[in-house]
Amino acid sequence: xxxxxxxxxxxxxxxxxxxxxxxxxxxxxxxxxxxxxxxxxxxxxxxxxxxxxxxxxxxxxxxxxxxxxxxxxxxxxxxxxxxxxxxxxxxxxxxxxxxxxxxxxxxxxxxxxxxxxxxx
Amino acid sequence: xxxxxxxxxxxxxxxxxxxxxxxxxxxxxxxxxxxxxxxxxxxxxxxxxxxxxxxxxxxxxxxxxxxxxxxxxxxxxxxxxxxxxxxxxxxxxxxxxxxxxxxxxxxxxxxxxxxxxxxxxxxxxxxxxxxxxxxxxxxxx
Numbered sequence: 440x441x442x443x444x445x446x447x448x449x450x451x452x453x454x455x456x457x458x459x460x461x462x463x464x465x466x467x468x469x470x471x472x473x474x475x476x477x478x479x480x481x482x483x484x485x486x487x488x489x490x491x492x493x494x495x496x497x498x499x500x501x502x503x504x505x506x507x508x509x510x511x512x513x514x515x516x517x518x519x520x521x522x523x524x525x526x527x528x529x530x531x532x533x534x535x536x537x538x539x540x541x542x543x544x545x546x547x548x549x550x551x552x553x554x555x556x557x558x559x
Numbered sequence: 560x561x562x563x564x565x566x567x568x569x570x571x572x573x574x575x576x577x578x579x580x581x582x583x584x585x586x587x588x589x590x591x592x593x594x595x596x597x598x599x600x601x602x603x604x605x606x607x608x609x610x611x612x613x614x615x616x617x618x619x620x621x622x623x624x625x626x627x628x629x630x631x632x633x634x635x636x637x638x639x640x641x642x643x644x645x646x647x648x649x650x651x652x653x654x655x656x657x658x659x660x661x662x663x664x665x666x667x668x669x670x671x672x673x674x675x676x677x678x679x680x681x682x683x684x685x686x687x688x689x690x691x692x693x694x695x696x697x698x699x700x
Contacts, residue, residue, distance in 0.1 A: 459629060460637035464689065468634035484629070497625070502605060508593050517586075517651070524641055531638040538688035539638045542680055546642040549677030556670030557648050 441510060445519050448503040453526045455496030460535055462489030521554040564685075571635060571686050575643055577627040583650040585620030587658075588613045635686035642681040649674055 466487060469480055484490045507516045528547045532539045592613030608614055631640055649671050655661040663671075 457637065460632045460640075463629050463632035466633055469630050490629075501621075505589070505593065505605065505608070508590055517648070524645075527641055528638050531636065531641075535637055536689065537636045537638045540684075540688075542684055543638050543642070546677040546681035547638070549673050549680065550642045550645045553670040553673030553675075553677060554645065554648050556673060557652055557667050 441507070444503050444507045444510075448500050448507060449519060449522050449526075451496045451500035451503065452520065452523045453530070455493045455500055456523070456527055457530045457534060458489050458493035458496060460531070462487045462493055464535070465489060517554075521551050524551050524554070567634065567686065571631070574627055574631045575640075575646075575682075578624060578631055578640075578644050579647045579650060581620045581624040581627060582644070583647045583654060585617045585624055586651065587654055588617035588620065590617075592617060636688055639681060639684070639686045642677050645674055646678045 462484070466480070466484060471477075471480075504516060524547060528539060528544070531537045592611045592615075593608065609618060628640070628644070631644075652663060652667055652671060656663050
């Protein structure tokens with residue numbers, strides 16, 4: 440049961456975050472942070488298909504995380520997210536066409552090792 | 560450094576700070592409101608849990624986390640945002656030490672150093688490698 444929840448959480452988180460990044464890239468840079476402009480941006484984003492799909496995926500991931508937290512320690516629930524780093528960085532390169540240079544790979548690798556050490 | 564680069568960098572740093580703090584404190588309050596004795600079996604239990612004060616505060620912070628993260632992703636790459644916002648793990652460890660008086664072991668300190676090194680490597684580089692349109696909303700009215 441614990442590992443089923445972990446699998447659901449990792450899969451949903453990865454899908455949600457990549458979809459969120461794709462949706463926000465389509466939207467373009469948010470420059471105006473006045474309340475009126477923010478509400479207009481939110482209204483636009485509520486109709487953005489990528490953003491809608493990402494919210495659904497993240498809701499699944501959130502409830503799986505809540506259920507997992509009620510069964511295990513935070514120090515077990517958090518480290519599994521290190522797996523999503525690997526998957527998301529690879530998807531950022533191939534799906535989102537980001538230029539993941541050596542610096543970013545090195546940074547991601549250090550972070551993955553660090554997250555594992557902190558959470559074990 | 561051009562003023563455009565400086566503007567984007569400052570904006571990126573401020574937004575990253577909001578993402579990191581709202582995420583760390585959101586998770587902290589969520590865990591605080593959800594002790595292991597709570598039974599989550601039916602969908603109604605989940606809804607009910609959302610109205611416990613600490614859980615509600617945690618959820619409010621996590622909503623701020625998602626909105627600020629979306630704003631950050633509107634101009635920065637996912638492969639930049641992922642490592643840079645992972646400084647949150649360090650913050651969670653420090654929250655545990657300061658607020659919950661948990662001890663930080665040698666292995667945890669080593670992990671914290673590695674995360675900070677990774678964050679330092681990536682955060683110095685440009686946030687975006689892809690061309691994207693800017694929303695025309697900025698100060699045009």
